[in-house]
Amino acid sequence: MTGGLIGPAQAVLMASIARRHYLHGRSKVELAREFGLSRFKVARLIDEARDSGLVRIEISHHGEIDVDLSARLAERFQLVHAIVVDTPEDDAASLRDHLGRAAAQLLGEVITSKDVLGLAWARAVSAMVRALRPLPGTPVVQLTGALALPDGRDTSVDVVRNVAGASGGAAHLFYAPFTVPDAATARALRQQPEVARAFDQLPSVTRAVAGIGLWEPGQSTLYDASSEFDRQELRRLGVCADISGVFLDADGKPVRTELAERTIGINHEQMQAIPEVIAIPYGVARAPAVRAAVRSGLIGGLVTHTALAELLLDDE
């Protein structure tokens, strides 16, 4: 025949063979015998059926999680874990709840008793902790000082204590603010025994959970808590994202800031040494910050929602 176009008989034959192969799991040799063709012919027909789009293979949703999008996200950004929750972008609180539950599931699944968990402070992390089931005796390390929030609940200290308590693991926590007015105070605080002990644990942390902030009003708890001077100064330095006080520019490169000197919390090098940092970003507005975070190489896991995930995959 002409060869270019496939006729209906050919199409149906391909469909018939493809159906038995893919849906009933018959081997090509078997089908060759059955149809009186060589196994090569059968293989070619199956290939053609796939290439021509006659057979469509799709990875479907699995409950709330869009596994296909998750897999693509993980693949694209070389992530160890990616979870995309298929939830509409309602208000931030509901989003945090959904992502928090998913992150809790993820953590519950991957954490073993040999892990050491680091927890930074972020509202999404608090949401995760609320949904978290007891872990198998995992020690928990506090990564950042406490940030004064209007409601005053669920500080970094509470979060660490709760998780460790429920898990029966050691809690490495300290009482200190996230930022202080001058570098000297910060240095002094870092030498406090309990702070120093917690920080000594950092190299042993195997997994950590953090939020991602965008250096804009209302997009980062740290931004909102900072002085107008610091806000401007960091913007001037090109700060785009903050991951629990670790500042990055839009390309994900670390930015040295004077503010970091006045911070009681994990720094860039210490975070880089953690095998897997799981971030829980939400809200399409924060896309530039998330982009920076994944480019930085600091992030090994991402728990987010459909809209943001699609935005991340679209560009570049």
Added chain:
Amino acid sequence: MTGGLIGPAQAVLMASIARRHYLHGRSKVELAREFGLSRFKVARLIDEARDSGLVRIEISHHGEIDVDLSARLAERFQLVHAIVVDTPEDDAASLRDHLGRAAAQLLGEVITSKDVLGLAWARAVSAMVRALRPLPGTPVVQLTGALALPDGRDTSVDVVRNVAGASGGAAHLFYAPFTVPDAATARALRQQPEVARAFDQLPSVTRAVAGIGLWEPGQSTLYDASSEFDRQELRRLGVCADISGVFLDADGKPVRTELAERTIGINHEQMQAIPEVIAIPYGVARAPAVRAAVRSGLIGGLVTHTALAELLLDDE
């Protein structure tokens, strides 16, 4: 872990691996290296992904033809060819046109110059012939006498002559009515040289095209053209279907009738000897006749529409 339920990380890992395997065609060994797993683990994950419904494989439409339904029909009834046209069941004429085009495509695709084509008379066959492109010099044999239709166009003779003319093949045709008043006349007619010559070609016919009638008013051209006596008599004998004058009961078994003695056309044995008889049934009302036809083993190809195909697949 618990083992029963699969967590999100597991689900995403399965999706990720299944995606690369099915969509990008990577081998399991390759994926095992890439993910740092054993190839067995990869195989198990892929199996689980398929079994759990995470990967969905479907055979999709291909233009007008529902290849999946076609394949299922062919599989179920052991047909060499089955074409299901996805067209709504409008009026009979439009249905005939659609099926005629599909049948013409099928014939054009499968017929070679070594084939000998037999054509019975049916309105669907006429529709097919109108859509038929020239065949590669295929000889054409007339299978049935001419039936007087109101419009008088496209008799069995015309159909055969047209196809053979366009194809450049020999035309084995004869001028004789389909039915005559008595058996003696029929015998005499069959001995006419041109009739006999055409019938002598029957054993060499490799593919034939026919319609399927249901022995009910308005469901069979032959029924409508018969005397009231014959109508009743054949019904009494349990006739359900007629394939160009070959009568079958509801189970597809041949029914000997006196009417057959008065018919100038192919008989049951001769039809059974044809390697592939392609029928073009339409209209859900004729389902019982089509069922009988496929059960008879006479039919090797079926060109029909969605509603009828689904009806056939549903029962039993």
Added chain:
DNA sequence: GCGCTAGCTGCTCATATGAGCAGCCTTGAT
């Protein structure tokens, strides 16, 4: 008719794959 090209077919051989099996670890009960 003669050669030419192009597409189709089925072969070989290295590689991938699946079924079944035995060791090991986890888990839970006594």
Added chain:
DNA sequence: ATCAAGGCTGCTCATATGAGCAGCTAGCGC
């Protein structure tokens, strides 16, 4: 603490599979 059960893991070996190749056939221009 000890033991039993179950599940998970990675091995072996027979079989299935894919890439590339050479022969065959059909169609085509001269």
